[in-house]
Structure formats: structure tokens, C-alpha cells
Amino acid sequence: MNGAQDLGGMHGFGPVRPEADEPVFHADWERRVFALALAMGFTGTWNLDGSRAARESLPPAEYLASSYYAIWLKALEKQVAEHGLATPEEMGSGVSAGPGRPVARVLTADILGPRFRAGFPSDRPAQAPARFAVGDTVRARNIHPKGHTRLPRYVRGHVGRVEHVHGAFVLPDTNAVGAGENPRWLYTVGFAASELWGPDGDPNQRVMVEAFEPYLDPEAA
Amino acid sequence: MAHDDHDHHHDHAHGSELSPIEARVRALESILVEKGYVDPAALDALVEMYETKVGPHNGARVVARAWTDPDYRARLLADATPAIAELDIGGRGGEHMVVVANTPETHNLVVCTLCSCYPWPVLGLPPVWYKAPPYRARAVSDPRGVLAEFGVSLPEATRIAVWDSTAETRYMVLPMRPAGTEGWDEAALAALVTRDAMIGTGLPRLPGEVAA
Numbered sequence: 001m002n003g004a005q006d007l008g009g010m011h012g013f014g015p016v017r018p019e020a021d022e023p024v025f026h027a028d029w030e031r032r033v034f035a036l037a038l039a040m041g042f043t044g045t046w047n048l049d050g051s052r053a054a055r056e057s058l059p060p061a062e063y064l065a066s067s068y069y070a071i072w073l074k075a076l077e078k079q080v081a082e083h084g085l086a087t088p089e090e091m092g093s094g095v096s097a098g099p100g101r102p103v104a105r106v107l108t109a110d111i112l113g114p115r116f117r118a119g120f121p122s123d124r125p126a127q128a129p130a131r132f133a134v135g136d137t138v139r140a141r142n143i144h145p146k147g148h149t150r151l152p153r154y155v156r157g158h159v160g161r162v163e164h165v166h167g168a169f170v171l172p173d174t175n176a177v178g179a180g181e182n183p184r185w186l187y188t189v190g191f192a193a194s195e196l197w198g199p200d201g202d203p204n205q206r207v208m209v210e211a212f213e214p215y216l217d218p219e220a221a
Numbered sequence: 222m223a224h225d226d227h228d229h230h231h232d233h234a235h236g237s238e239l240s241p242i243e244a245r246v247r248a249l250e251s252i253l254v255e256k257g258y259v260d261p262a263a264l265d266a267l268v269e270m271y272e273t274k275v276g277p278h279n280g281a282r283v284v285a286r287a288w289t290d291p292d293y294r295a296r297l298l299a300d301a302t303p304a305i306a307e308l309d310i311g312g313r314g315g316e317h318m319v320v321v322a323n324t325p326e327t328h329n330l331v332v333c334t335l336c337s338c339y340p341w342p343v344l345g346l347p348p349v350w351y352k353a354p355p356y357r358a359r360a361v362s363d364p365r366g367v368l369a370e371f372g373v374s375l376p377e378a379t380r381i382a383v384w385d386s387t388a389e390t391r392y393m394v395l396p397m398r399p400a401g402t403e404g405w406d407e408a409a410l411a412a413l414v415t416r417d418a419m420i421g422t423g424l425p426r427l428p429g430e431v432a433a
Contacts, residue, residue, distance in 0.1 A: 008334035008385065010358040016370045017355070018417075022348045024272045029246040034271070034346075035264035036250055043258055052336055068337070068352045073246060086252045094248030100256025107259065109266040116270070119316040122389040150387045152334050154361060166317070169389060186388050197362055205381040207361050210388035 004060035008154040030069040044104035045083050049176035053148035054079050124183035126168035136162040137221040148176035151215040164188035185213040279310045280343035281414035285407040288398040314341030322395040327380045330421035331392040332360035338386035340393050371422045394421040401428040
């Protein structure tokens with residue numbers, strides 16, 4: 001969706017402000033939100049793409065005015081309610097009105113280390129041959145889906161070059177809404193900054209994005 | 222990004238020691254625990270893991286190994302995930318690693334314009350600035366300006382490659398080994414490798430900047 005999360009190329013946010021000796025968390029509630037989001041994700045009720053979609057579905061003004069873990073919190077509450085795991089009233093009061101629903105898995109401290117060390121890979125067997133090869137010229141599609149996508153606005157409609165073929169990966173666009181993993185080929189596509197930003201682009205700069213095959217069309221070199 | 226959520230204690234009007242967001246998070250945790258979806262001990266273990274165990278010291282070990290072992294460097298650049306796993310580093314948020322090497326001709330910079338994708342196993346959790354709009358907006362359109370805000374100035378002729386982490390692949394920069402470190406062992410070299418050097422917003426410390 002063309003939401004506030006898609007920030008590449010925007011102006012007006014001011015300088016980057018690095019923080020000396022930055023702590024991992026700035027408040028205890030941030031620790032709890034971080035852990036709750038990961039542990040709830042582990043239940044298998046939704047996936048990471050669904051969590052990203054929930055975060056970016058916040059109204060743009062609210063997204064931009066919220067701190068990072070506040071965005072996580074609001075998205076988590078939304079997901080919990082939408083999946084029927086608890087009601088807004090229960091979350092608001094902290095008082096449970098009844099037992100929980102069964103979930104596929106519960107993260108316990110004893111399995112955390114090995115399970116997270118193993119990771120949660122997103123590559124999948126390819127369902128078709130790759131359409132593009134390294135060196136191919138491609139154009140990012142000018143698409144504006146209302147749902148979740150990972151093609152940033154600043155490359156849409158622009159011409160780039162395939163720099164790497166990663167293999168087939170879970171397609172976020174369908175996975176986010178529970179419509180299937182739908183594995184698609186994933187490519188690194190390089191764009192000249194002058195192609196993306198015109199005369200304001202640095203002539204010695206390129207931007208590489210990871211683009212799924214359905215985000216790309218062939219383009220005559 | 223503004224911390225407008227009152228993450229400090231000042232909500233005494235309701236007779237509570239908790240700020241609104243603290244109370245909100247506590248209520249949520251209480252419900253999710255009571256319904257049996259989360260285990261409080263696992264929550265504590267998650268926080269401990271990412272606050273004390275997983276961090277940029279891991280990535281620094283990878284860089285130091287690559288600086289001292291040409292075969293390792295070649296493996297790392299060809300297929301980073303198994304190469305990083307050789308040092309028993311990997312897992313969630315780093316399942317599909319890509320390492321890009323700085324050279325005298327090209328400087329690499331990593332960003333996630335769409336959210337906060339970051340190579341957790343090698344760098345830990347991202348700093349606030351990495352997740353905040355100023356960096357996400359301008360890393361792709363004005364990387365030299367962003368680098369200047371980190372005190373990094375590159376020659377005009379240096380090419381800049383910006384990697385926008387828009388899928389589950391995760392990028393780490395292999396910085397150039399500083400001159401004057403010939404003969405240093407991996408532990409000494411790792412002390413030169415800053416987190417920002419592995420994001421591309423910084424350069425490694427110079428030998429004179431650490432006690433060797």
C-alpha cells in the first residue's frame with residue numbers, strides 16, 4: 001500500500017540523528033513489546049509479512065508520529081483482535097473474559113535459543129524457471145496495490161539491471177493476507193541514481209532493491 | 222522519530238505509577254499470558270538474548286576473519302550465510318545474508334526504506350536512527366548527505382552503492398581493513414570494526430583510535 005512506511009526519497013524529516021552509546025531499548029515497555037511481538041509471531045497465527053502489513057496500515061499521520069515500538073504495539077493489538085485471540089476490551093482492561101483459543105505453538109525459554117538459531121528461512125522450491133538473468137534490463141512495474149507489497153514507490157516505472165538472482169522466495173503480497181506463500185523468483189535490481197532522481201541523482205550512485213518477479217517487466221536494453 | 226508516547230513516569234493524575242503506554246503494554250502482556258499464548262519466561266529470555274548476546278560484536282568477528290583469511294573472505298562474499306555460520310552465527314533475521322565489500326572505488330550503504338530490515342544475528346537490533354524516517358527517506362536519494370551527518374566524507378569519484386533491504390535478504394558491509402594493522406590478530410582487528418562500519422554509515426576505527 002502507498003502508506004507512510006514507504007519513505008524512500010521523501011524530504012522534510014531533517015537530519016539523521018545518531019545517538020552516542022545508544023541502548024538496545026529506551027524503556028522497559030519497549031522490551032516487552034519487542035518480546036511480545038516475536039512470541040506472538042511464533043504462535044503461527046500470522047506471519048512476518050502480516051505483521052509488516054499491520055504496521056504500515058496505521059494512518060499515515062499516526063505512523064509518522066509514533067515511535068518505533070509504539071507502531072509495533074498498535075499493530076500487535078490490531079492483529080490480536082483481528083485474529084480473535086483477545087478483544088479490544090480485554091486488552092484495554094487487562095482482564096480476561098474467557099479462555100484463550102488454541103494456537104499452533106507457544107515459544108518457551110528452553111526452545112528459544114536453538115529455534116531462533118535455526119531461523120525461519122523464506123526460500124522455497126521454484127515453481128517455474130526464472131524469467132530474468134543477471135545482466136537483463138528490466139522495468140519495475142508501475143503498480144499501486146492497496147494491500148501489502150515490497151516494491152517501493154521510488155523505483156516504480158524505472159529501468160534497472162538484474163544484478164543477482166537469489167532463487168524463489170515467499171511472496172509477501174499474498175503471504176501477508178494468508179493467501180499463500182506463492183513463491184516467486186527474487187532478484188537484486190540495480191538502478192542508477194540518475195534514473196530514479198533525474199538531475200538530482202548523484203552520477204556516481206546506484207540503488208539496489210530486492211524485487212520479486214511479479215514486480216518486473218522485461219525492457220529492451 | 223518523536224517519542225510522543227510518554228515513556229516516562231508522569232501520569233499521577235490517575236493515581237498510577239505507570240504512564241499510559243506502560244499501562245497499555247502491561248495489560249496486553251497480562252492478557253496474552255493469561256490466555257496461554259506467550260510464556261513470560263520466554264519473553265524475558267528474548268529480551269536478554271537481544272540485549273546482551275546478539276550484537277555487532279558478532280559481525281565484527283566475521284569482518285576480522287575476512288580481513289585475515291582470504292579464503293574465508295571469498296566464501297563470505299560468494300555465499301554469506303554458510304560462511305557466517307562457520308563462526309556459529311546465524312538465525313532469525315539473518316537466514317539469507319549477503320555481504321558486500323567496500324573497495325577503493327565503491328562504498329556500500331545498507332537501508333530498509335520500507336520498515337527496519339537489519340541483519341540481526343551479526344548486528345543485533347537496529348538503532349533508532351536506522352528505523353526512523355530521516356535515514357530511511359534519504360539513504361537512497363542523498364547518501365552523501367547522510368554520510369556527512371555521520372562525519373563520513375568520501376571522494377566525489379567514489380561510487381556509492383545503496384542496498385535497500387526490501388525482501389528477506391539481509392545486507393552487511395565488509396569494510397576495508399585499515400592501513401597499519403599488518404600482523405594484528407583477529408581479536409585486535411575486531412575491536413576496530415564498528416556497527417556503523419558494517420551498515421556503511423561509518424568507517425572502521427584507525428589503529429591509533431584504540432589501544433592495540
